[in-house]
Amino acid sequence: MKKKIIDAQIFRTKISNKTIWLFVLLKESNNIEGWGEATLSGKDDEIFKIKDKTFEIILNKIYISPLEFKNILPFKNIVQASISSAIMQCLWDIQGQIEKKAINEIFHQKRKQIEVYANFNRSTIDRTLEGVKLNSKIVRDHGYKFVKFAPFDEVIPNIETNTILKSMRKGLDRIEVIRDVFGPKVNIMIDCHWRFNYDAAVQLLKECKKYNLYWLECPIEENIKNLSLIRKLRLKANSFGIKLAGLETKILKKGFHEYVKAETYDVMMPDIKYAGGPDEMLDIEKVLIKNNISFSPHNPSGPISHAHTLQICGATHEESLMEHQFKESIYFDKLLNTPNPEIKQGKSLIPKNNYGLGVDINKLELKYI
Numbered sequence: 001m002k003k004k005i006i007d008a009q010i011f012r013t014k015i016s017n018k019t020i021w022l023f024v025l026l027k028e029s030n031n032i033e034g035w036g037e038a039t040l041s042g043k044d045d046e047i048f049k050i051k052d053k054t055f056e057i058i059l060n061k062i063y064i065s066p067l068e069f070k071n072i073l074p075f076k077n078i079v080q081a082s083i084s085s086a087i088m089q090c091l092w093d094i095q096g097q098i099e100k101k102a103i104n105e106i107f108h109q110k111r112k113q114i115e116v117y118a119n120f121n122r123s124t125i126d127r128t129l130e131g132v133k134l135n136s137k138i139v140r141d142h143g144y145k146f147v148k149f150a151p152f153d154e155v156i157p158n159i160e161t162n163t164i165l166k167s168m169r170k171g172l173d174r175i176e177v178i179r180d181v182f183g184p185k186v187n188i189m190i191d192c193h194w195r196f197n198y199d200a201a202v203q204l205l206k207e208c209k210k211y212n213l214y215w216l217e218c219p220i221e222e223n224i225k226n227l228s229l230i231r232k233l234r235l236k237a238n239s240f241g242i243k244l245a246g247l248e249t250k251i252l253k254k255g256f257h258e259y260v261k262a263e264t265y266d267v268m269m270p271d272i273k274y275a276g277g278p279d280e281m282l283d284i285e286k287v288l289i290k291n292n293i294s295f296s297p298h299n300p301s302g303p304i305s306h307a308h309t310l311q312i313c314g315a316t317h318e319e320s321l322m323e324h325q326f327k328e329s330i331y332f333d334k335l336l337n338t339p340n341p342e343i344k345q346g347k348s349l350i351p352k353n354n355y356g357l358g359v360d361i362n363k364l365e366l367k368y369i
Helices: 044-058 078-099 129-140 161-167 169-182 198-211 224-239 253-261 278-290 303-313
Strands: 003-014 020-028 033-037 113-119 146-149 187-191 215-217 243-246 321-325 347-349
Touching (some): 020 044, 020 078, 033 078, 278 303
Antiparallel strands (some): 003 020, 020 033, 113 347
16 A cells, blocks of 8 residues: 655653653654654754754655665664654554554564563662662562663763772662562663773672672673673673673664674663664564574663564564663653553563554643643
């Protein structure tokens, strides 16, 4: 069926002092609307600067498949990738509604539910040990088997090793509190947000051995010159029974190539908002499976990103562990006309009963934020 996009909009939604969600809406000539998310921390102004030029690529063009736009949308940097990935999300949402299929059915649904882990970092406003303890208890009582936190607030990137080692002490204290609250059976992941250098990261791994972490995420800067260092950190982490995870900001399948080749990570974490949209996420997963690397989608953002990532996880070849931002904002649910599936005991159903994405935003609610 031939289609044409006749309107494109982007909505900027500030939900906290730290977080702005960006949503893209495309309208097809039969008044079918598709939603995508382009949230990119601290870069929303840059996305707005290129939105009109990017929308021109798709507006009023006759097409049959969303894939026709894949090679003409810009993906040269993460700002371009964010809006282009959101457009691809919208196009697949529209495609599903036209075909009367959920997105995961278009890509051949393989499971009905998946494991979800709680990222409770941003919902922990009080960063004292008592504050971390209280929020950890709330997360624990929801029954998640996997949880993630970013404890190293005091560590400043690109400073000398001894200073990093001193400044990471409070972060280690937070990890200890988290392990005490959750006990030995819950899997704990720690996000470093690229704050460490290699030597400090090695020491961090030694310190973390006693906490029995499931994975350590993004310890050092991710670039081609650091490939061998990341691989060495992976081997060191593995010797302590810890996995190394990363690559949440890479663009398209080719952005992962050198890291796969260099055997850098046990777990790679493509984000549907940057990696190229639904079809590209599944292509990336195929590459990772072939190389015995776990696919675990990065997804700490808004409800549209969450919905699209759920759809993809329903169609992956192997069952994946998906991230979920835990109660950062009431608007995660309030913005939607139809809510995302409820997470129970760390499990989420894969939507199938509604066509396309299965959720859409109440535009009236956007006006009140």
